[in-house]
Amino acid sequence: MSGPDARVIAASVRGAGHVRRGQPNQDFAAAERLDDGAWAIVVSDGHGAELHARSETGSRLAVEAALAELRRIDWRAAAGGGAAAAPALIDAIVELWRDKVEADIDERPLEPETLAASEAAGLGQYGPYGATLVAAAVRGEEMLLLQIGDGDLYVRGRDGRVERPLPDDPRPGEETASLCMPSPQAEARWRIAPRPAQVLASTDGFSKSFPEPQEAVEAAGALLDRALAGVEPATLQGDLSALSARGSSDDISIAAWLEQAAGAAAPASVQRTDPPTPTPSRWGLWAALAAAVAGAALAWRAGWLAPPPKPPPVNPPVGLPSGPGTSAPAPPDVRGAPSDRRPGARHGGAPGEKGSGAKGSGVKGSGVGGSGRKGPGEDVHSDGHSDGKQGGAVSDEPSDRKPGR
Numbered sequence: 571m572s573g574p575d576a577r578v579i580a581a582s583v584r585g586a587g588h589v590r591r592g593q594p595n596q597d598f599a600a601a602e603r604l605d606d607g608a609w610a611i612v613v614s615d616g617h618g619a620e621l622h623a624r625s626e627t628g629s630r631l632a633v634e635a636a637l638a639e640l641r642r643i644d645w646r647a648a649a650g651g652g653a654a655a656a657p658a659l660i661d662a663i664v665e666l667w668r669d670k671v672e673a674d675i676d677e678r679p680l681e682p683e684t685l686a687a688s689e690a691a692g693l694g695q696y697g698p699y700g701a702t703l704v705a706a707a708v709r710g711e712e713m714l715l716l717q718i719g720d721g722d723l724y725v726r727g728r729d730g731r732v733e734r735p736l737p738d739d740p741r742p743g744e745e746t747a748s749l750c751m752p753s754p755q756a757e758a759r760w761r762i763a764p765r766p767a768q769v770l771a772s773t774d775g776f777s778k779s780f781p782e783p784q785e786a787v788e789a790a791g792a793l794l795d796r797a798l799a800g801v802e803p804a805t806l807q808g809d810l811s812a813l814s815a816r817g818s819s820d821d822i823s824i825a826a827w828l829e830q831a832a833g834a835a836a837p838a839s840v841q842r843t844d845p846p847t848p849t850p851s852r853w854g855l856w857a858a859l860a861a862a863v864a865g866a867a868l869a870w871r872a873g874w875l876a877p878p879p880k881p882p883p884v885n886p887p888v889g890l891p892s893g894p895g896t897s898a899p900a901p902p903d904v905r906g907a908p909s910d911r912r913p914g915a916r917h918g919g920a921p922g923e924k925g926s927g928a929k930g931s932g933v934k935g936s937g938v939g940g941s942g943r944k945g946p947g948e949d950v951h952s953d954g955h956s957d958g959k960q961g962g963a964v965s966d967e968p969s970d971r972k973p974g975r
Contacts, residue, residue, distance in 0.1 A: 587819030608709035628699030779817020
């Protein structure tokens with residue numbers, strides 16, 4: 571389409587708590603330009619408790635399944651538009667994820683005791699692979715947001731305001747919805763809205779590093795500014811690692827879609843090994859100064875700088891319309907329909923860990939690896955997992971999450 575170009579980044583870091591305990595990064599993240607010129611960003615947080623012993627594989631398979639179905643299904647063109655296509659897309663992602671899990675089990679059979687524990691929890695063979703899903707796609711003048719389980723989607727509208735358009739997973743404490751549950755489609759929240767300026771998807775290790783939700787929103791805006799200004803991947807990864815160490819102790823994973831000025835080069839996708847394209851010169855000194863201030867705020871949160879003056883609060887979310895199941899009223903032209911939810915079950919495990927499914931407990935995490943470039947149609951992948959929880963004082967160790975019944 572004509573108009574501004576765009577680019578994507580994806581990054582993931584292993585959480586400080588996982589480093590101390592010798593656990594792997596259990597998140598995964600990717601960003602891709604699709605064949606038809608659309609864009610997709612996806613992150614997934616694997617539950618790392620003993621019940622979800624293969625969650626780092628489950629998160630990777632979740633991202634692969636979401637990208638595959640977003641390539642295949644044009645959610646705008648289906649009969650009835652996105653309101654009809656989004657549920658079908660979610661069904662397709664879940665089914666493909668299950669197919670991929672089954673194929674992995676064929677190659678690496680589960681230990682009998684692992685399978686028995688998962689079946690006892692009501693999760694069948696999918697429990698060891700438990701993971702969440704957070705995704706966004708931009709096609710033409712519309713944006714699709716969808717989510718199963720915790721994590722966050724931050725959207726910056728054309729007016730510059732950053733907001734979280736989807737409601738939180740309503741489960742208390744360290745419970746979360748998961749792909750490994752018997753009916754994860756019933757846990758999905760989604761929305762179709764006008765094309766924004768930028769979108770950031772993150773696992774919950776990011777938001778849990780801040781004592782208040784508004785602080786996480788402001789930090790997301792700062793991260794988007796740094797990405798637009800062309801921050802080096804190694805610097806971004808260092809920022810996120812420091813944030814995990816002083817915040818959630820969890821893995822942190824992000825993926826972002828960034829619109830940029832017309833005429834600027836827009837890579838098809840990005841890897842964490844290559845730096846993002848610098849912000850076009852037309853942004854000028856003011857854009858560079860704004861990015862520097864935003865970066866300083868994020869660095870202060872990571873513990874490197876003295877506290878800067880507190881920035882003015884971001885206005886309440888008003889830029890995007892809401893669909894059924896969200897907290898804001900829905901304008902007539904917006905379609906969205908999250909489905910029914912069920913309460914979660916608690917799991918055991920290390921603090922800060924999460925679990926998904928009926929009765930298991932798992933560790934989650936989000937990570938940021940950095941951003942780079944790939945050729946047209948290639949995926950940008952980055953592993954990560956989150957251990958902490960947003961709100962109130964943040965423990966140095968991640969808390970346990972479990973799938974809901």
